[in-house]
Amino acid sequence: MNYERDAMEVDNYNNNNNNIKDANEDDPFVKFIDYAISILISPTEEEEEENDVVVSSDRPGWSWVANRVIKTCKAYSSGVTPAILLSELSQAWAENQRGGYSKKKRPECIDHLQKNQKRGKLPNTVTIDSIYEKNFLSLTSVIEAVVVDAFLLPGTNFYMLTLGDFWSSNTIDLYLHRRFYDLADLKNGILRKGREIFLTGCYLRTTSRGSGHLRLLPTEYLLILLDQDEDDDAMLLGAQFCSDSLSSISLDAVNEGFSYSLYARIESIGSLDVQGKFSSLQRKQITLVDNDNFRIKFLLWGDQVMLANLFSIGSWLALDRPYVSSCIDSTLDSSEEICLEYGSVTQLYMVPFIQHEEQVSVALTQNHFQGSKLLTAADPSQGPKVSQVTLPCDSRGAIDFSNYPFRLFVTDLRDKMSSISIYGVVTDIKNNYNQECVFSLRIEDTTGGIWAKLHFVKSWSFGKISIGHTVYIAGLTCSMAKHKSLEVSWHEKEGGCLFVNLSCLPALLNSLCLHKSSSLSDLSANSSNTHVCRIWLDQIEYCHLNLRYSHASCGHTVTKNLGFKCNFCGCQCDDDIVRSFHFKVTIADDTSKVLAWCTGDVGTELLQISPDEFHNLTEEEQIMYPSSLEHERFIVALVNTKREGFGTADGLVLDDDSSWEITRALKSD
Numbered sequence: 001m002n003y004e005r006d007a008m009e010v011d012n013y014n015n016n017n018n019n020i021k022d023a024n025e026d027d028p029f030v031k032f033i034d035y036a037i038s039i040l041i042s043p044t045e046e047e048e049e050e051n052d053v054v055v056s057s058d059r060p061g062w063s064w065v066a067n068r069v070i071k072t073c074k075a076y077s078s079g080v081t082p083a084i085l086l087s088e089l090s091q092a093w094a095e096n097q098r099g100g101y102s103k104k105k106r107p108e109c110i111d112h113l114q115k116n117q118k119r120g121k122l123p124n125t126v127t128i129d130s131i132y133e134k135n136f137l138s139l140t141s142v143i144e145a146v147v148v149d150a151f152l153l154p155g156t157n158f159y160m161l162t163l164g165d166f167w168s169s170n171t172i173d174l175y176l177h178r179r180f181y182d183l184a185d186l187k188n189g190i191l192r193k194g195r196e197i198f199l200t201g202c203y204l205r206t207t208s209r210g211s212g213h214l215r216l217l218p219t220e221y222l223l224i225l226l227d228q229d230e231d232d233d234a235m236l237l238g239a240q241f242c243s244d245s246l247s248s249i250s251l252d253a254v255n256e257g258f259s260y261s262l263y264a265r266i267e268s269i270g271s272l273d274v275q276g277k278f279s280s281l282q283r284k285q286i287t288l289v290d291n292d293n294f295r296i297k298f299l300l301w302g303d304q305v306m307l308a309n310l311f312s313i314g315s316w317l318a319l320d321r322p323y324v325s326s327c328i329d330s331t332l333d334s335s336e337e338i339c340l341e342y343g344s345v346t347q348l349y350m351v352p353f354i355q356h357e358e359q360v361s362v363a364l365t366q367n368h369f370q371g372s373k374l375l376t377a378a379d380p381s382q383g384p385k386v387s388q389v390t391l392p393c394d395s396r397g398a399i400d401f402s403n404y405p406f407r408l409f410v411t412d413l414r415d416k417m418s419s420i421s422i423y424g425v426v427t428d429i430k431n432n433y434n435q436e437c438v439f440s441l442r443i444e445d446t447t448g449g450i451w452a453k454l455h456f457v458k459s460w461s462f463g464k465i466s467i468g469h470t471v472y473i474a475g476l477t478c479s480m481a482k483h484k485s486l487e488v489s490w491h492e493k494e495g496g497c498l499f500v501n502l503s504c505l506p507a508l509l510n511s512l513c514l515h516k517s518s519s520l521s522d523l524s525a526n527s528s529n530t531h532v533c534r535i536w537l538d539q540i541e542y543c544h545l546n547l548r549y550s551h552a553s554c555g556h557t558v559t560k561n562l563g564f565k566c567n568f569c570g571c572q573c574d575d576d577i578v579r580s581f582h583f584k585v586t587i588a589d590d591t592s593k594v595l596a597w598c599t600g601d602v603g604t605e606l607l608q609i610s611p612d613e614f615h616n617l618t619e620e621e622q623i624m625y626p627s628s629l630e631h632e633r634f635i636v637a638l639v640n641t642k643r644e645g646f647g648t649a650d651g652l653v654l655d656d657d658s659s660w661e662i663t664r665a666l667k668s669d
Contacts, residue, residue, distance in 0.1 A: 026529060028516045029470075029502065030407065030423065032085070033065050037405075039086060040065075040093050060093055061403040063421035063474055068092055069514075070472060070500050079510025107148050107164055109194035114166050120355040120392055122198070123495045124309050129168040132214060137204045142309050143216075147195045150184060159184045161191065163216075174199070177218035183347070190236070196225040198310040198350075201303065223310045224349045226318065237263065237351075241318045246294040249338055254324045262319045262340075264288035266311050267295070271493045284308050288317060288340075297339040298322070304342050314353030314394065322346050355392045358399055362388065362406065394418065398477070402496065411447035413486060417478040419496060420488075422452070425528045426469050427646045431570050443471065444528070452476060452488040454499070459569040461492070462499045464555035464600060466661060467646050468639035470530050474498040503530045503663040509635045510666070521591035523638065523660065531638045534668060537606070538588035540630040545622075547611055548599075550580035555600045557582075579611035584658060585626075587636065596638060598662040605665040606634060637664040 040060050072088045073080055124142040131137050145163035148171055153160055159176040161184075176184055176191070184191045191197070201221040204214055226233040241263040249260060270285035284305040286298040298319070300307055311317070323343030327336055342348075393399045393416075401408065402419035413420065424445035432438040437456040442449050452473065465471070473490060475497030481487040490497060502508065508515055509532060518531040537543075549558050553576055556568035563574045581603030587596050604610055607629065614622065642659040 026516065029069075029514050032082070032513050033062060033069060033407075036065050036069070036086060036089050037062070040089060059405045060089075061405055062407040063402060063404070065089060066421060066423070066472060067474060067498060070498070070502075070505075073505055073507040073511065073514070077506040079507050080514070081511070082513045085513070107146075109148065110146050110164050110166065113146055113194065113196065117166060119352040120312070122309065122312065124200070127167045128163065128165050128170045128172050131172065131204065132170050135204075135214070137202055137216075139201055139203075140306055140309060141202070142198060142200050143202065145197050145199065147191060147193055147197065150186060150189070150192055152186070163197075172214055172216060174202075174216040175218045177220050177222065179220060179345070180222060180347075183224070190224060198223040198225065200309050201306045221304070221307050221310070223307070224347075226349050226351050228351055236349075237318060240320065241349075245292060246288065246290045246296045247292060249296070249324055251324065251326065251338055259321045260319075260324065262288075262290075262322065263316060264290040264296070264319075265316050266313055269308055269311055269313060272305060286311060296336065297327070299325075299339055299341045301341065307342065307348075311350070312353050316351040318349035318351070320347040320349070353394075355394070357390050357392050359388045359390050360399060360404075398479075409447040410443070410445050410450045413450065413478050413488065415478060415480040415486065419474075420476040420478060421472065421474040422450075422476060422488075423472045424449075424470070426465065426467055426471055427643075429465065429467065431568065441465075441471070443473070450486070450488055452490055455489065455491045455493075457492050459566070459571040460554040463501065463553075464504055464663075465501055466639075466641060466663075468528070468641040468643065468661060469501050469503040469663065470639070472498070472500045472502060503637060503639050506664070508532070508637055509664050515637075519591040520587070520589045520594050523592075523594060523640075525640070525659070526643055527640050528643060530663070532635065533587075533589060533638060534633065534635055535587040535589050536631050536633045537585055537629050538593060538631070539586040540626045542586060543626050544582075544584040545607075545626060546582045547615055548580055548582055549577045550600065552576045552578045555580070557599075579615060581607060581611055581614075583607065587662075594638075594660055595658045596636075596660040596662050597658045598665070602662050602665050605667070606632075606662070608632075608667070633668040635666045635668050636662045639663055 037060055068089055069085055072085055076084060122142045122144060124140055125144050126137070126141045128143070128145075143163070143165070145165050147161050148164045149162035151160055151162075152158065159181060161174045161176055162171050163174055164171045180191060183189050186192075199216075199219055199222045201219045203217040203219075205217055226237065228234050228237065241261045244260045244262055246262060246264060249262075250258075254260075265288065266286060267289045268287040270287070273283045273285070275281040275283050282302055282305050284300045286300070286308065287295055288298050289295045298317075319340065321343065323341040323346065324338055325341055327339050389405055391399050391401060391404065396416075398416045398418040400419045401417055401421075408420055408422065410422070410424070422443055422445070424443040426441055427444045427449055428442040430440040432440060432453075437459055439454045439456070439460060440451050441454060442451050454473075475494055476488055476490050479487050479489070490499075492499075508530070515530070515532040518533050520533055520535065523531060549560070549564065550556060551558050551564075551566040551569060551571075551573045553573070554566065554568050556566060557580075558564040558566050558573060558577055563572055564577050565571070566573050580600050582597070582599050583603040583606060584595065584597040585606070587594055598606065607614070607626070609625070614625070617625065638660050640659055641661050
C-alpha cells in the first residue's frame, strides 16, 4: 500500500468534501457515503432536489451505496482508496441507470407495454444487454422478456422466439422448448408478438465461431404473463381457469384421468428444503390460496426450484394440468390430503402482482446536510422543507425501503417497513436459547437504540461479534408486535439480507477514507466509534496471555463438558473448534497508554505466531516469547466494550479491568 499516494488522495477527498455534514460528523464511513452520493447525483438532479418537494427517484439510495462500498471493501481486503470506491460506484450506478432502446430501435410492442408496466422487477433479473456484455448467463438468472417475433427456423419445425426487454437495446433468440409448441402456433398461439414472458434455467450459445450473436437454448422453465385488462387474456382466464376450484380437487378423479385448470394467489414462497437419504434432492413449497380462502401446497422438486425465481407473492398463478399427488407420497408434513406439483404437461400462466407505491415523508432526522444539498426551504426563516419520496409496497402493505435515498435512523423506524438498513453500534447481545438459531442484538445510533431479532439458517455464521462493535445490517423488517411495541426482525435466508461487522473488516485499517486516525489520548470512556491508532506494544512483562479453545464460526470461547459447547451460540461444536489466543497487553503511543485485550486472529497478528505453534513451544519459551515483541509497532482498531449503558452479552469475554478491545491489527513499519 502506498501511504503517501493514498494520503494525497484522501486529502483531495477531504478538500472536496468539506461541506458534507452528518448527524455523526466523526464517522468517516457515513461521511464518505454522503460524499459518494453527492458525486453520483447529476447537477440537474441536485437542482430538482433543491427546488421540488418530491426527491428524484434517480438519486442512489443510502443503503445501495453502503452495500457497494462494503462489497468493494471485501473484494479489496488490503484496503481501498476514494478513487477505487468511486470508480466501482460510478460503474455500478451507470449500469443501474442505463435503460432502454434508443427511440429509433425500440420495437413498438415494447414501447406500448412499457407505458403500462407497473410491476416490480424480480430479484434475479438480468438484462439482455448484460448477457451480451458478459457473454455469460447463470442458470438461476431471470429474463423478463417481451416476444418481439415468433417464427419457424427455415426448413424445420423448430419454433424460435426473438426476445427483447424494457432495459436493453439488444434482442436475443430463444429455441422454444417442445412443451410449449402447442402455445406457439403462428396464427392463433398465445406466444406471439407483444406477449410478456419470464424464463430461467437458460443455457447460452453462439451461432458460429467468432459470431457475437447469442441464442438461448430451450428451457422448461417459462412463465407466460397475462393481463386481465386485455380481452383475450380475460377470456382465457374465465373460460379455462374459473370452473375448477382448489377445494374440488379429488385424487379419485385424477386416477380416472381427470385434469384440472386452477387459479390461485401466491400467498408465500418457502425456503429451500433438502430431501432424501443423502440430502441431495431439493424441494420448495409455494402456498396457493383461492377466492374461497382454500389453501394448497404447490411443490417444486430438483431443478424445478428455479421456477420459484419467477414467482412473486401476491401474484395470481394459473396452473393448467398440474400433477396432483398425495401429501404423504410427497413427504409433506401437512394436515391436507393433496398437493400440486409441476408435471411434464403442466403449463403456467401468471397475472403479476402490481406493485403499489406510497409517498413517504422524509423523516426529521434527514433535515440536515444529506449528500451535497440541505433539505430546507430557500428562505431559512421558513424552517425545514419536508420532502417526499415514492416507495413501493408489497401485497401486505409493507413499504420497501431498499431504495430510500437517505440513511434511516432508529428513531425513523415504524410499523410495516421492509428492506431496512441500520448502521450503528452493538450495545447488548442475547442468545434466545428457547429459539434455535435466533439472536437478539441491541443496535444504537445517534438517535436511540432498538432490539433486532436475527434468524439464522444455522448457528451464528458471521464471525466475531461483541459489544461495542459497529455493524451494518440490511434486509430488516419492522412490524407491530401483539403488545403494541415495534419489533425488528431479520432472516438470513431472505434475499437482499446483509450483515457486516465493520469493526472487524479487513480493509478498514488500510482505507484512510473510511476511518479517522486517532491517538490514544483521544479515546473517551463514552466513545462509541471504532478508533484506528498507530501504537506500539508496551510493558510486555505485565501482559496476560492464555490459550483457549474457541468456536471457529463465531470466534467465542467454548466449554468442554461431554463435548464442546459454544458459550455464545450455545451449539455443540466438537468439529468446529480451534485454539485461540486471549491476549491482554498495554499499548502506547506518544500521547498515552491504554490496557487493551483481543482474541482470535487479532492475537495471532499481534503475537506473530499461530496458537498451534505457540502451543508447541516449551513452557519456558512460552513465558519468554512475549518479551521479544516489546516496542513492536502496529496499526490497530479499538472499540469501547464498557461504555455506560452497554449491556452484558451472553458468552462474551469482557475483562474487569480493560474497556478496550482490539478488533483488527496490522504490523506497521
